[in-house]
Amino acid sequence: MSSPAADPPVGNHPASPPSGAVRKPADIDLLRIDDQLTSDERLVRDTVRDFTADRIQPHIADWFETGTIPGDLMPELGKLGVLGMHLTGYGCAGMGAVAYGVACRELEAADSGLRSMVSVQGSLAMFPIWKYGSGEQKTQWLPPMAAGEAVGCFGLTEPDHGSDPAGMSTRARRDGSDWLLSGTKMWITNGSIADIAVVWASTDEGVRGFLVPRGEPGFTTSDIHKKLALRASITSELHFDEVRLPADAVLPGVTGLKGPLSCLGEARFGIIWGATGAARACYECAVEYARTREQFGRPIGGFQLTQSKLAWMASDLVRAQLLALHLGRLKEAGPLRPDQVSLGKMTCVRTAIDIARQARTILGANGITLEYPVIRHANNLEAVLTYEGTQEIHELTIGEAITGLAAYR
Numbered sequence: 001m002s003s004p005a006a007d008p009p010v011g012n013h014p015a016s017p018p019s020g021a022v023r024k025p026a027d028i029d030l031l032r033i034d035d036q037l038t039s040d041e042r043l044v045r046d047t048v049r050d051f052t053a054d055r056i057q058p059h060i061a062d063w064f065e066t067g068t069i070p071g072d073l074m075p076e077l078g079k080l081g082v083l084g085m086h087l088t089g090y091g092c093a094g095m096g097a098v099a100y101g102v103a104c105r106e107l108e109a110a111d112s113g114l115r116s117m118v119s120v121q122g123s124l125a126m127f128p129i130w131k132y133g134s135g136e137q138k139t140q141w142l143p144p145m146a147a148g149e150a151v152g153c154f155g156l157t158e159p160d161h162g163s164d165p166a167g168m169s170t171r172a173r174r175d176g177s178d179w180l181l182s183g184t185k186m187w188i189t190n191g192s193i194a195d196i197a198v199v200w201a202s203t204d205e206g207v208r209g210f211l212v213p214r215g216e217p218g219f220t221t222s223d224i225h226k227k228l229a230l231r232a233s234i235t236s237e238l239h240f241d242e243v244r245l246p247a248d249a250v251l252p253g254v255t256g257l258k259g260p261l262s263c264l265g266e267a268r269f270g271i272i273w274g275a276t277g278a279a280r281a282c283y284e285c286a287v288e289y290a291r292t293r294e295q296f297g298r299p300i301g302g303f304q305l306t307q308s309k310l311a312w313m314a315s316d317l318v319r320a321q322l323l324a325l326h327l328g329r330l331k332e333a334g335p336l337r338p339d340q341v342s343l344g345k346m347t348c349v350r351t352a353i354d355i356a357r358q359a360r361t362i363l364g365a366n367g368i369t370l371e372y373p374v375i376r377h378a379n380n381l382e383a384v385l386t387y388e389g390t391q392e393i394h395e396l397t398i399g400e401a402i403t404g405l406a407a408y409r
């Protein structure tokens with residue numbers, strides 16, 4: 001019997017390089033899952049990847065360090081065609097779920113803050129207008145939002161009501177034909193740069209969504225600072241003090257929490273894919289580092305302990321990628337159930353955090369600097385684990401689907 005080292009290559013792998021030689025970087029994509037994408041989906045991938053290489057990667061470490069992201073990126077993202085790209089009409093690209101997922105993956109391979117910017121615009125601000133808005137609301141807001149000329153945000157979370165939005169204190173009451181809106185929303189992505197806020201408030205009729213333009217008397221914002229995750233992303237508080245809104249500010253098509261929850265379902269789908277992008281970036285960085293960093297007279301990638309880490313990172317990554325692709329194809333065939341979305345979000349984000357932390361160990365001390373992307377992704381993913389439903393809330397959603405027993409209270 002021959003030794004393992006002498007075995008011929010198997011499967012669809014390229015021939016093994018000569019002993020001691022290092023494979024080309026492309027070879028670390030072990031399963032080539034992207035071969036399953038259509039040519040249109042691959043075009044989306046390459047276009048977004050080129051954009052991030054040119055426009056984001058050279059600056060992102062500085063933006064993260066200084067806690068900023070340029071507002072003028074939004075029109076560029078509009079030109080790229082990724083804002084509301086899974087919606088139809090009104091200047092939206094009307095692409096499939098997998099194409100949208102691939103775009104989110106490539107954006108988040110650059111930074112979770114960038115993907116958040118796009119997710120909030122397309123899935124949390126444009127989607128409710130597209131799905132539940134009046135004809136006038138759609139015509140007024142969707143074309144400029146798709147172009148990135150108008151920025152949207154989504155206000156659901158409050159200081160005292162995060163995982164349990166049903167208890168929200170923000171209230172809208174009728175005053176003649178107008179509405180008066182009062183309350184505070186917290187942790188709102190893009191809040192202070194938004195031209196239009198989609199705000200969910202309790203009313204006598206149940207939870208309703210309101211379109212609140214920037215500058216309305218009584219509507220103010222303040223940014224949240226000292227974040228150590230998602231630093232290249234604006235996070236704000238929204239304050240409403242008896243803001244008077246006309247009757248047509250309400251989204252006519254939905255009443256109840258199913259409104260905001262359906263938007264979160266859309267955005268969580270983008271996170272499922274996005275997390276695989278952050279994970280892939282960490283994996284690729286760790287592989288490259290392991291091949292070149294030498295200790296004890298040889299590349300650290302030549303040590304079995306490092307190879308064990310890399311092998312498990314590769315295994316975890318392809319499982320998350322396959323899950324994302326499967327959920328994407330399922331979504332193209334029909335709507336995903338909330339528990340399916342929860343399974344994807346929980347699994348892919350948790351996997352990405354594990355990969356990022358493992359990559360960080362491989363980089364040693366360099367793993368904690370912004371010279372490499374790994375600690376930035378690892379920190380970002382801590383926020384991604386919490387927003388759009390914490391890991392625990394997704395566990396409860398999955399647990400309820402499995403047992404038929406709700407355990408939230």
Ligand SMILES: Cc1cc2nc3c(=O)[nH]c(=O)nc-3n(C[C@H](O)[C@H](O)[C@H](O)COP(=O)(O)OP(=O)(O)OC[C@H]3O[C@@H](n4cnc5c(N)ncnc54)[C@H](O)[C@@H]3O)c2cc1C
Nearest residue numbers: 154155156157162163187188189230383387388390392408
């Ligand atoms: C960077 C960032 C951006 C965000 N952007 C937005 C945005 O644009 N719009 C928006 O509306 N919100 C946004 N959020 C808010 C986010 O969705 C909330 O933080 C999230 O829903 C959790 O709420 P919370 O932070 O109040 O935590 P809590 O709800 O207070 O939870 C604290 C802990 O208790 C656990 N917990 C709560 N209930 C249960 C239970 N029944 N069983 C077991 N454990 C439980 C949670 O899982 C968590 O571990 C953002 C948050 C961050 C960090």
